[in-house]
Amino acid sequence: MKKINILSASLAILVFASLNVSAQIKLSDIFKKVTEKQGTNTAATGTPSTFEIGQGIKEALQIGVSAGADRLSLKDGFLGNLAVKILMPPEAQKVERTLRGIGLNKLCDNVIVSLNRAAEDAATEAKPIFISAIKQMTLTDATNILLGNKDAATEYFKRVTTSQLMQKFSPIVTTSLNKVNATKYYSDLTTQYNRLPLVKPVNTNLTEYVTQKAIDGLFVEVAKEELKIRGNLSSRSTTLLQKVFGYADKKKI
Structure with a gap:
């Protein structure tokens, strides 16, 4: 038992x-x-803290500017992109039409290709400048960008980086213009034109022109990336980006 x-x-x-x-x-x-x-x-929901907004904006912009600068620094990054392709300076477009009319197409093409190659070289130096601007961004800047207009980030970059980009790009463009024979090609082109009877001589500061066009092209690409992150849910690749930009979407409804 x-x-x-x-x-x-x-x-x-x-x-x-x-x-x-x-x-x-x-x-x-x-x-x-x-x-x-x-x-x-x-x-990925709820109201993000001020710190999260700052981190989210910086993360998004770093992704965007890196992608834009990388694209433009590739071969044909400018030349193959109609939105940013550098054409003849405005004062030289009449020159181009005249010279193409007398069969000097190759000379004109050489100038255009070389201008774009110079801009592509310069674009390789853009990313560090943009990244530095992102790191220096205040929480107020970040919040204003998040809740601002669809181009608020692009406008911020224009305001804080244009001067640095001009200083950095100018010597690079000068070196590149010489390296790819742009200066020579353009000199040949204007010399040929200026020899024609009754024409007004054309002179252009190629370095200044290409530098400005290269910077303009960068901002076109940055704006494109900004719109993508704001409007394309699949571009919000992290939980933080989903939370921060989801919050912005609700605020704008």
């Missing part, structure tokens, strides 16, 4: 323990699923 009682007690303990473990496992699973669901719902 004693043995039977001991055996019964042991079985009871084992059954209870088994049930208890099973209950713990089930409760644990339920808790885990609820926690994960809550985490998923809240991580």
Whole structure:
């Protein structure tokens, strides 16, 4: 009898323990699923803190400006992009038409290609300048960009980087124009034109012209990336970006 009682007690303990473990496992699973669901719902929603806004804007802009600058610094980054392709300076477009009219197409093409190659060289130096501007951005700047116009970030970059870009790009463009023979080609082109009777001589500061056009092209690409992040949900590649720009979407409704 004693043995039977001991055996019964042991079985009871084992059954209870088994049930208890099973209950713990089930409760644990339920808790885990609820926690994960809550985490998923809240991580990318709600009102972001000022710090999160700052970090989110900086993350988004770093992705955008890096992509834009990288594209333009590739071969044909300017030449193959109709939105930023550098054409003849305005005062030289009549020259181009005249020279093409007398069969000097190759000379004109050489000038255009070389101008764009110079801009592509200069674009390689843009990213560090933009990244520096992002790092120096205040929380107020970040909030104004997030809740501002669709080009608020681009306008911010224009305001704080244009002077630095001009200083950095100018010597690079000068070197590149010489390297790709742009100066020579353009000199040949204007010389040919200026020899024609009754024409007004044309003179252009190529370095200044190409530098400005290169910077304009950069801002075109930055604006494109800014619109993508603001309007394309799939471009919000992290939880932080989803939360910050989701909040901005709600504020603008």
